[in-house]
Amino acid sequence: xxxxxxxxxxxxxxxxxxxxxxxxxxxxxxxxxxxxxxxxxxxxxxxxxxxxxxxxxxxxxxxxxxxxxxxxxxxxxxxxxxxxxxxxxxxxxxxxxxxxxxxxxxxxxxxxxxxxxxxxxxxxxxxxxxxxxxxxxxxxxxxxxxxxxxxxxxxxxxxxxxxxxxxxxxxxxxxxxxxxxxxxxxxxxxxxxxxxxxxxxxxxxxxxxxxxxxxxxxxxxxxxxxxxxxxxxxxxxxxxxxxxxxxxxxxxxxxxxxxxxxxxxxxxxxxxxxxxxxxxxxxxxxxxxxxxxxxxxxxxxxxxxxxxxxxxxxxxxxxxxxxxxxxxxxxxxxxxxxxxxxxxxxxxxxxxxxxxxxxxxxxxxxxxxxxxxxxxxxxxxxxxxxxxxxxxxxxxxxxxxxxxxxxxxxxxxxxxxx
Numbered sequence: 092x093x094x095x096x097x098x099x100x101x102x103x104x105x106x107x108x109x110x111x112x113x114x115x116x117x118x119x120x121x122x123x124x125x126x127x128x129x130x131x132x133x134x135x136x137x138x139x140x141x142x143x144x145x146x147x148x149x150x151x152x153x154x155x156x157x158x159x160x161x162x163x164x165x166x167x168x169x170x171x172x173x174x175x176x177x178x179x180x181x182x183x184x185x186x187x188x189x190x191x192x193x194x195x196x197x198x199x200x201x202x203x204x205x206x207x208x209x210x211x212x213x214x215x216x217x218x219x220x221x222x223x224x225x226x227x228x229x230x231x232x233x234x235x236x237x238x239x240x241x242x243x244x245x246x247x248x249x250x251x252x253x254x255x256x257x258x259x260x261x262x263x264x265x266x267x268x269x270x271x272x273x274x275x276x277x278x279x280x281x282x283x284x285x286x287x288x289x290x291x292x293x294x295x296x297x298x299x300x301x302x303x304x305x306x307x308x309x310x311x312x313x314x315x316x317x318x319x320x321x322x323x324x325x326x327x328x329x330x331x332x333x334x335x336x337x338x339x340x341x342x343x344x345x346x347x348x349x350x351x352x353x354x355x356x357x358x359x360x361x362x363x364x365x366x367x368x369x370x371x372x373x374x375x376x377x378x379x380x381x382x383x384x385x386x387x388x389x390x391x392x393x394x395x396x397x398x399x400x401x402x403x404x405x406x407x408x409x410x411x412x413x414x415x416x417x418x419x420x421x422x423x424x425x426x427x428x429x430x431x432x433x434x435x436x437x438x439x440x441x442x443x444x445x446x447x448x449x450x451x452x453x454x455x456x457x458x459x460x461x462x463x464x465x466x467x468x469x470x471x472x473x474x475x476x477x478x479x480x481x482x483x484x485x486x487x488x489x490x491x492x493x494x495x496x497x498x499x500x501x502x503x504x505x506x507x508x509x
Contacts, residue, residue: 298337391415
């Protein structure tokens, strides 16, 4: 990552207004913090070299960050020509961040320090039949429990990140539409910030997970990649040039609702033939159940005492590890449909990397061969050749870690202290 465009506060001259100077100062602070996040430890001289900022500017900014607790000094750096300096790194004690994932059938909450080390976590089932009010009240309760947890004591809370499976208006934090939750027009940011009195950042769950993989997971250092996550639906998060591609209002990357089979299965969004109807866990289960009803022999029948409707996606993956032909066939067919959509995404976005999350992560050993085989055939070869397709680093925690990252990203990108 290059920081060569950074502006040194002492370099910009006297023509800048006070507002300009404040903006440049804040931007330079974020450049220093981001550089330390990317390179882990650096000296003041190393920061100046990496960022292109004047040494005096770096020294002044580092002094502020040390006072605010966002950065700390570590080991002495030997110097043959003078007084030894100290290496710098982000300070875990810079604050705490809370992430929460509101999904169709569970709530997941995670508390971390400023370096994303997990301090406390909780995951509870959620009944899809519960009201919005009940689920949001439970979410608030879990956030408060996290903030009150012993590991958080002494750390200033930096904010709350929320990942939800739907369309989020990025300027207001309102959940406009979540087909699988059956929610519409829910002002999540306003509700949570009023209840907890902290900054709240709300994002589509796949966007949040993509950001988490970029900062702390499988996509570290990769500027252009696509994250795909299957659960009840199929979500996508797209990073271009190291930034989330959100579109004009924040509704971009709803790749699960690409129309790929006109007149096909009914989707939760009310349309037919969306990509997610062909590639999610429910698509696998429909294939398995159909094959078993037609008389195919499989170990999955014994797992559920012959009641095929009780078969879970985890049962299918377990059976596949035992070379069950019905499970393997269903996963291969779904992997092929995944490959068709992946090929389209490769042709459109030319990514370096595609990360498979959610249930796709669980079944990736069986899905990847079919995805790669199909994508290679259906995408343009020059675009396909450099692409790597890998499982998520965070697995089922990708979204909640991404929700934490929303808070840390806001601090690192545009520090609010000082």
